[in-house]
Amino acid sequence: MAVVWIPPFLESLTGGAHKVTVSGRNLRQVLNSLDTLYPGIKDALLEEDHIHPSIAVVIDGATGHLELIEPVREESEIHFIPAISGG
Amino acid sequence: MTATARQESKGSGPFKVVGTRTTRHDGVDKVTGRARFGADISMSGLLHGKVLRSPHAHARIRSIDTSMAEALPGVKGVATAQDFPIIRGQALDFSGAVSNARVTAEVILAHERVMYAGHAVAAVAATSPHIAEEATRLIRVDYEASRVERLGSGEDTSPGSNIASHIQLKRGDVEQGFGEAEVIVERELSTQTIHQGYIEPFASTAHWAPDGHVTIWTTTQGIFGVRASTSAILGIPESMVKVIPMEVGGGFGGKASIYLDPVAAVLSKKTGHPVKMVMTRKEVFEGTGPGCAAIMRVKMGADSSGRITAAQFWLAYQAGAFPGSSVSGGATTGTGPYNIDNFLIDGYDVVCNKQKTSGYRAPGQCQANFAIETVIDELAERLGMDPLELRLKNVVKEGDRMPTGVPFPYIDLRKLEETMKTHPHYSAPLEGPNRGRGVAVAFRGHGGQGAPATMNVNADGTISLITGAIDLSGTRTTVAMQAAEVLGLAAKDVILTVVDTDSVAQTGTTAGSRVTFEMGLAAIAAAQEVKRQMSARAAMLWEVQPEEVEFQDGVFTCNRSPAKRMTFKELAGRLARSGGPITCSVYAPSTGIGPSFAGNIVDVEIDPETGKVDILRYTAFLDAGQAVHPGFVEGQMQGATAQGIGWALSEEYLYTEEGAVANTSFLDYRTPTSMDLPMIDTVIIQVPNPHHPFGVRAVGEVPIVPTLAAVANAVYHATGVRMTRLPMSPGAILEALEAKKAQE
Amino acid sequence: MTGRTHVHTSINDTDVDFLCESRQSLLEVLRDVLWLFGTKEGCNDGNCGACTVIMDGRIVDSCLVLAVEAEGKTITTIEGIAQAEGLHPLQQAFLEGDALQCGICTPGFVLAAKALLDREPDADETRIRHWLAGNLCRCTGYDKIVRAVLKAGKEMREEAP
Numbered sequence: 008m009a010v011v012w013i014p015p016f017l018e019s020l021t022g023g024a025h026k027v028t029v030s031g032r033n034l035r036q037v038l039n040s041l042d043t044l045y046p047g048i049k050d051a052l053l054e055e056d057h058i059h060p061s062i063a064v065v066i067d068g069a070t071g072h073l074e075l076i077e078p079v080r081e082e083s084e085i086h087f088i089p090a091i092s093g094g
Numbered sequence: 095m096t097a098t099a100r101q102e103s104k105g106s107g108p109f110k111v112v113g114t115r116t117t118r119h120d121g122v123d124k125v126t127g128r129a130r131f132g133a134d135i136s137m138s139g140l141l142h143g144k145v146l147r148s149p150h151a152h153a154r155i156r157s158i159d160t161s162m163a164e165a166l167p168g169v170k171g172v173a174t175a176q177d178f179p180i181i182r183g184q185a186l187d188f189s190g191a192v193s194n195a196r197v198t199a200e201v202i203l204a205h206e207r208v209m210y211a212g213h214a215v216a217a218v219a220a221t222s223p224h225i226a227e228e229a230t231r232l233i234r235v236d237y238e239a240s241r242v243e244r245l246g247s248g249e250d251t252s253p254g255s256n257i258a259s260h261i262q263l264k265r266g267d268v269e270q271g272f273g274e275a276e277v278i279v280e281r282e283l284s285t286q287t288i289h290q291g292y293i294e295p296f297a298s299t300a301h302w303a304p305d306g307h308v309t310i311w312t313t314t315q316g317i318f319g320v321r322a323s324t325s326a327i328l329g330i331p332e333s334m335v336k337v338i339p340m341e342v343g344g345g346f347g348g349k350a351s352i353y354l355d356p357v358a359a360v361l362s363k364k365t366g367h368p369v370k371m372v373m374t375r376k377e378v379f380e381g382t383g384p385g386c387a388a389i390m391r392v393k394m395g396a397d398s399s400g401r402i403t404a405a406q407f408w409l410a411y412q413a414g415a416f417p418g419s420s421v422s423g424g425a426t427t428g429t430g431p432y433n434i435d436n437f438l439i440d441g442y443d444v445v446c447n448k449q450k451t452s453g454y455r456a457p458g459q460c461q462a463n464f465a466i467e468t469v470i471d472e473l474a475e476r477l478g479m480d481p482l483e484l485r486l487k488n489v490v491k492e493g494d495r496m497p498t499g500v501p502f503p504y505i506d507l508r509k510l511e512e513t514m515k516t517h518p519h520y521s522a523p524l525e526g527p528n529r530g531r532g533v534a535v536a537f538r539g540h541g542g543q544g545a546p547a548t549m550n551v552n553a554d555g556t557i558s559l560i561t562g563a564i565d566l567s568g569t570r571t572t573v574a575m576q577a578a579e580v581l582g583l584a585a586k587d588v589i590l591t592v593v594d595t596d597s598v599a600q601t602g603t604t605a606g607s608r609v610t611f612e613m614g615l616a617a618i619a620a621a622q623e624v625k626r627q628m629s630a631r632a633a634m635l636w637e638v639q640p641e642e643v644e645f646q647d648g649v650f651t652c653n654r655s656p657a658k659r660m661t662f663k664e665l666a667g668r669l670a671r672s673g674g675p676i677t678c679s680v681y682a683p684s685t686g687i688g689p690s691f692a693g694n695i696v697d698v699e700i701d702p703e704t705g706k707v708d709i710l711r712y713t714a715f716l717d718a719g720q721a722v723h724p725g726f727v728e729g730q731m732q733g734a735t736a737q738g739i740g741w742a743l744s745e746e747y748l749y750t751e752e753g754a755v756a757n758t759s760f761l762d763y764r765t766p767t768s769m770d771l772p773m774i775d776t777v778i779i780q781v782p783n784p785h786h787p788f789g790v791r792a793v794g795e796v797p798i799v800p801t802l803a804a805v806a807n808a809v810y811h812a813t814g815v816r817m818t819r820l821p822m823s824p825g826a827i828l829e830a831l832e833a834k835k836a837q838e
Numbered sequence: 839m840t841g842r843t844h845v846h847t848s849i850n851d852t853d854v855d856f857l858c859e860s861r862q863s864l865l866e867v868l869r870d871v872l873w874l875f876g877t878k879e880g881c882n883d884g885n886c887g888a889c890t891v892i893m894d895g896r897i898v899d900s901c902l903v904l905a906v907e908a909e910g911k912t913i914t915t916i917e918g919i920a921q922a923e924g925l926h927p928l929q930q931a932f933l934e935g936d937a938l939q940c941g942i943c944t945p946g947f948v949l950a951a952k953a954l955l956d957r958e959p960d961a962d963e964t965r966i967r968h969w970l971a972g973n974l975c976r977c978t979g980y981d982k983i984v985r986a987v988l989k990a991g992k993e994m995r996e997e998a999p
Contacts, residue, residue, distance in 0.1 A: 016260075016261075065498070068501060069542070070684065072543070072544060089425060089441075089498070090422060091420075091423045091458070094290075094455040121932075121933040122933065125925065125941075126876070126917070126929065127916030130875065135875075223866075223870075224862075290976075292940075292976055293880040293942045293975070293976055294880065342940060343878070343880075343942025343943075344940045344977060375881040723936075725935075726939075733978050734979075736978075736979030759883050760881050760885035760886050760974060765974060768966075771980055773984070774979050
């Protein structure tokens with residue numbers, strides 16, 4: 008099961024939980040599992056079926072580029088972090 | 095002043111090309127004046143465009159009357175926002191981050207409302223730049239002035255305030271952490287609006303052909319970003335827009351935004367002529383995106399052993415007229431390169447009636463680092479600890495977590511900090527009154543995008559490497575060197591050309607210190623594919639199996655028959671008559687550019703009469719991973735340091751009561767000159783990056799990050815005054831010294 | 839502004855005649871009329887030095903010189919520095935010493951430094967820093983530029999008869 012780190016702005020939806028363990032073989036499945044546990048979390052992270060532009064998804068230390076079909080492994084660690092820009 | 099230790103000009107470690115100081119590919123063109131920058135273009139029928147800008151910081155546009163301008167002899171066309179389709183807000187991938195096409199459209203020409211003094215309102219195309227400028231003064235705009243929001247301080251957090259967004263990051267329990275602290279330091283610090291200060295103003299030339307094809311010659315960090323924005327704003331397909339890159343005379347993040355390209359295109363459409371637009375320096379200051387000002391409140395506690403027990407950061411960054419400050423850069427590096435169990439970071443994106451800010455070298459991270467590293471210095475002093483010892487005590491290591499929660503990959507910051515601590519500069523005597531030494535350390539996180547490249551083998555044994563990644567400072571050379579390393583060629587034999595948007599796959603903007611790393615990965619992948627195809631061709635010519643062909647040091651051999659031997663060049667010469675040329679295109683996904691670390695030691699002397707700060711000695715440290723070209727890495731370090739010194743000491747936007755920029759020339763906006771700086775010594779540490787075949791890390795941005803605090807800490811140790819506002823101009827220093835005297 | 843003035847001048851050892859308006863700067867004519875794009879515009883108000891050219895042996899910001907003032911003058915631009923036999927020692931030193939990054943300021947620096955070394959080939963670091971203070975560079979922090987000028991000076995001294 009993958010571990011999702013819940014960003015502070017979503018903790019109100021998870022009842023304060025910082026880390027949630029969910030199943031899923033890609034990001035979409037993980038988000039669906041999360042949303043079943045904590046309804047509304049998917050809407051907060053997505054904008055028209057894309058990850059919200061202000062959010063970057065980091066899976067096992069790497070910034071994802073496949074969006075919702077990004078593969079997730081059994082022991083993956085998933086972060087939703089603020090997107091940062093370069094100069 | 096000590097001389098920079100120069101490495102020998104031969105490959106370091108196992109490498110033959112990587113690690114050498116090879117001559118830059120674009121060098122001869124640039125020292126002879128042949129290189130063509132944004133404005134260095136002309137063509138038959140060319141018209142010149144000029145922009146009219148708002149004198150008001152906030153006003154509604156009631157009407158625009160362009161009739162007098164249009165009547166001026168020589169004027170061929172006038173454009174306003176009415177000439178652009180009103181596009182729906184849509185996400186645009188630009189500069190690695192995301193900007194909104196609707197906002198970009200508003201910035202290039204105001205629609206109903208001007209949001210800052212200098213906001214573009216209308217544009218004119220005429221037969222000479224002088225006539226175009228005269229004509230802009232004949233345009234009558236009826237403004238209804240509105241209330242000007244100048245502060246952007248983020249003080250008011252209530253709904254309906256000018257806070258556009260809020261980021262929070264946290265770990266542990268800060269109250270408990272502060273409870274464990276022996277010493278707590280609390281400070282409010284602020285930094286000013288600053289400009290990237292590139293010497294080349296924005297320039298764009300556009301031609302809208304009768305068949306609807308638009309060609310744009312422009313100075314930009316990302317041609318595909320210009321294409322995406324322009325097509326979105328003009329409401330035409332991307333395939334109808336071709337963007338041709340000119341050389342870029344400095345960007346530093348500023349040229350990842352666009353201002354002129356769609357306007358020049360519309361003027362061309364209206365006039366039927368190509369139109370060239372070049373900003374004046376005044377327009378660059380008042381009309382383009384500077385780096386954002388910030389107000390930061392920091393509270394940090396440490397126990398008597400020097401362990402940081404808790405940290406709290408409140409960051410308010412001015413975005414300017416539209417949301418999108420670099421506060422996320424500050425918040426995500428908010429705890430600095432320290433392992434802290436309890437922290438709370440709040441970052442606010444605050445809008446106000448100033449220029450819409452854009453990125454500037456390590457966006458958002460310099461501001462936050464100034465705050466953190468000032469407070470760390472004070473903590474060390476209060477604890478009676480050496481400031482580098484305190485840093486080492488809390489240093490992050492592999493597996494520790496960044497403020498975002500993401501674990502640090504393989505890093506060795508301890509090595510960098512210990513190198514600083516044992517460097518002769520750190521222990522050199524610093525005698526005399528009014529002198530002080532400061533240190534600071536920084537990290538910057540990077541994201542990846544991936545990169546495409548196309549490679550062709552030429553008959554004379556050279557390689558053509560084709561990319562769409564703009565070369566801002568020498569990446570043609572550093573990328574070519576990596577391909578050359580794989581193919582056993584000299585760097586000069588890999589001819590890298592940056593081509594237009596029709597000639598290569600979609601390529602990310604040159605930003606985020608990623609080109610040498612990511613385009614390097616693409617070049618390596620392409621070179622490996624070329625090697626594979628060349629080996630197969632050799633096998634075919636020798637009538638052996640491909641597995642029997644080996645390639646080393648630029649020579650193909652057959653392991654079954656030692657007599658069979660061909661150099662890369664010899665084989666290249668036989669390609670045409672053995673099945674045709676060899677070519678390939680690759681896409682290399684991004685694989686872990688990772689964070690980078692830098693540190694500074696600086697000595698200053700303050701003139702107590704004038705308040706002027708002199709930099710006596712400067713040593714910059716950087717973990718570059720494997721330095722591909724040590725001379726270029728030193729150049730990044732020295733240039734970044736100079737920019738940081740300007741930010742610390744002399745550069746700032748000054749605004750009038752009405753909200754206009756008061757200092758729109760290099761006379762008053764004071765970037766460092768050769769007289770203001772000493773030699774800048776560099777120490778490159780090379781902790782290999784496991785995610786790159788040669789161990790390369792990102793080097794372009796992080797060297798600026800520690801500079802602000804390093805200089806401020808040096809000023810403190812020279813004067814006993816904590817400077818919590820930048821810049822530390824002579825006037826500000828004198829004021830602080832007088833305040834200190836009055837207190838004593 | 840229809841009246842144009844005929845100007846006769848020498849640019850890079852070639853006689854050049856041009857017509858200009860009285861309001862046009864030398865920089866504008868070099869670039870827009872003569873297409874000598876090697877001379878760069880960075881500020882157009884005399885504060886960055888990117889448009890530096892040598893006029894009758896002195897360095898000038900060509901944005902602050904009216905084109906009509908070029909009448910009878912001898913002008914050297916970056917296009918006139920390299921000779922047929924190769925680069926000038928300053929150009930070579932900039933190239934080998936990584937004294938440029940983006941390159942927009944480089945022509946101005948090369949011309950300003952040439953004017954210095956032509957009269958003071960033994961100029962030291964302090965002298966070079968003072969002399970070049972009118973030329974802004976945003977990429978290099980000046981370190982490698984100053985070193986390149988020192989190196990070129992040394993070479994020019996050694997080459998001198």
